[in-house]
Amino acid sequence: MFRRLVVGLAIFLVGLSGPFFAWAQVDVGSSVYIPREYTVDDNLVAIGVPSLDVIGRVNGDVLVLAQDVTIKGEVMGDVLIAALNVKIEGVVHGDVRGAADSLVISGPVDGNVTVFASKFSLTKTGTIGASLALMADRAELLGQVNRHVDADVGHSTV
Numbered sequence: 001m002f003r004r005l006v007v008g009l010a011i012f013l014v015g016l017s018g019p020f021f022a023w024a025q026v027d028v029g030s031s032v033y034i035p036r037e038y039t040v041d042d043n044l045v046a047i048g049v050p051s052l053d054v055i056g057r058v059n060g061d062v063l064v065l066a067q068d069v070t071i072k073g074e075v076m077g078d079v080l081i082a083a084l085n086v087k088i089e090g091v092v093h094g095d096v097r098g099a100a101d102s103l104v105i106s107g108p109v110d111g112n113v114t115v116f117a118s119k120f121s122l123t124k125t126g127t128i129g130a131s132l133a134l135m136a137d138r139a140e141l142l143g144q145v146n147r148h149v150d151a152d153v154g155h156s157t158v
Contacts, residue, residue, distance in 0.1 A: 034058065034073065043077070054090070061094065069100075071107075078111070088126075095130075105143070120153075 032046045034056040043060035046052045051068040054075065061077035069083045072090045079088070081098030088096065088105045095111035103115055106123040114133040122128065126143035134151040141149070141156065 036073065 030049065031051040032044075032049050032053070034040060034044070034054045036055045038056040040056070040058045040060070044054070044058045044062045044064075046062075046064045046066060049064070049066045052062075052064050052066050052070070054062065054071045054073045057074045057076070059076045061080065062071070062075050063080045065082045067084045069081055069086045071079065071088045071092065074091045074093070076093050078094035079092050079096045079098070081096070081100060081103075083098070084101045086098075086100040086103040088103075088109065089107045091107055092109045092111070096105070096109050096113045096115065098114075099116040101117065102119045103117040104121045104123065105113065105126040105128070106121075107125070108127045108129065110129040112130040112133070113128050115136075117134070117136045117139075119138045120134055120136040121140040122132070122143040122145070123140075124142045128143070128145045128147075131147040132141075132145045132149045132151070134149070134153065136151070137154045139151060139153040139156045
């Protein structure tokens, strides 16, 4: 059931991405790595890649459909994700939206977080500057959410 939800959300996100392709960097088929010293001066779109690692900076939005996503750098815009495993350890200045089997936030997200996940974790070092909307089988909320939390969770740790 959850995998059908992820696939459905992925199709929805790809449908939304149409306008991005006209003015975005597109990487398809292989792993994508943005090193610490590199800045993407536009949106970053990575569809159908095994992994995306952002260690550097993205001055726009990140739209990704991948198996594994790690953000250790800085994203100036929003992050839209459909992935199996997601780790957000860096800074996201916009919102985070999407679906994942496992999603861990251990860095600051300035905006809202809206996610579907089997396992969701907001670690002690993770912060959400606005609100959290969550649907998950398991959730661990140890970090700070500055506004409100709307959650439908099977099992939670707060």
